Amino acid sequence: MLEQQADRVMALGEWEERWQQNKIGFHQPEVHKMLKKNIDKALNGRTGVRFFFPLCGKAVDMKWLADMGHSVVGVEISEKAIRQFFEENNMMYTEEPVPAIPGAKVYKNSEKNISLYQCNLYNFSNSIEGQFGAIWDRASLVAVNPGDREKYAALIISLMANDCRYLLDTLLYNHDLYQGPPFFVPGEQVHSLFGEYYEK
Template sequence: MTDSKSHDLKTQENRVMAVDEWVDRWKEGKIGFHQDQVHKLLKKHLDAILDGRKKIRWFFPLCGKAVDMKWLADMGHTIVGVDVSEIATKEFFTDQNLPYTEEPVPAIPGAKAFKSSDGKISLYNCDLYDFCSSIAGKFDGIWDRGSLVAINPSDRQRYATLIVSLMTKDCRYLLDTLLYNPSLYEGPPFYVPDDAVADLFGEMCNIQMLESVDALTERQKAWGIDYFTEKVHLLTLTS
């Protein structure tokens, strides 16, 4: 499937958010993208990711303080997340009432790893592109909500290459994308149509669109857009 509405992408294609801008958003509490509840589409399609497996290793790119991580850890899964904001990481452990340890990451200068005392959740504070499989292995499941849609459009191929490199051969990658008129709002979150997903991952992955829902709320209406569609795709490696 492709997005049925054709749009002018020039408003967004050169848009760049510096890492420091994301750090500042957390400092200033401008985190409207954070959700206090487990994402309903993750809940709905969890079985599609697990595929009968239990206690798998999950990766959360640009994880923020997503409550989804605790929800999955409570099921016995192991969670690894990456985010540039130390504030987000510490708030996650505080909000979830989880004791944790803090340690440097020798392979990434300046990076820190925050790990829950039970060993189920490890969050890395670093630039996402400094992270790799030699740091924390590969993953059986990936939940990408607010990550691909947050990175700079010019970095998408680099991002896709990284994500694929973190997938085990049986990994099941749940990708959340957003559709709206990008000429009306510069992002982030950015407009990611189905053909962009195919261009990024199609050579390496099988792509199945699981669901498309109307996600327009007052928050998005305030951006000046007239429709807002959320889609979830399931990606698996072709070989």
């Protein structure tokens, strides 16, 4: 079932190019329905939760959560996406280098407690921002190269605090007709990647 996409590779430069050319059909202008529907499960009665957004783009979900008093940390390769997030939401931001990640920058809005790192996701680690109480994976697992899924899952698990809730959105489609991304990730693979953390 996964053989057709197993060798498909998207270089980081291709993602940056999509942002530069505004080929961002994956961006949603509204807060994702799945996040809204499952926000109580993600919060689990907690306030001031630290959310992690892998491959965050300029997701409006980040501001929605920040407006509720949660803090947000995202990682995105495209500088354009990060700048657009702050500009389109009329938010001031600072920009500074990240000493622990050569070439990386972090863009911050301290008022809303949002920090977005411009770097390769795999250069990010829990030594940079610690662990998180929630992770919203809207289109990240389905965007990473199929051959990198185990490495991706290991990173996500390392970022989970003991009480972390991981909300994951994947896609089902006929993979014979489309090579991705977004890539096809069947439920059984999600289970094998995340094991004890998995709940349908």
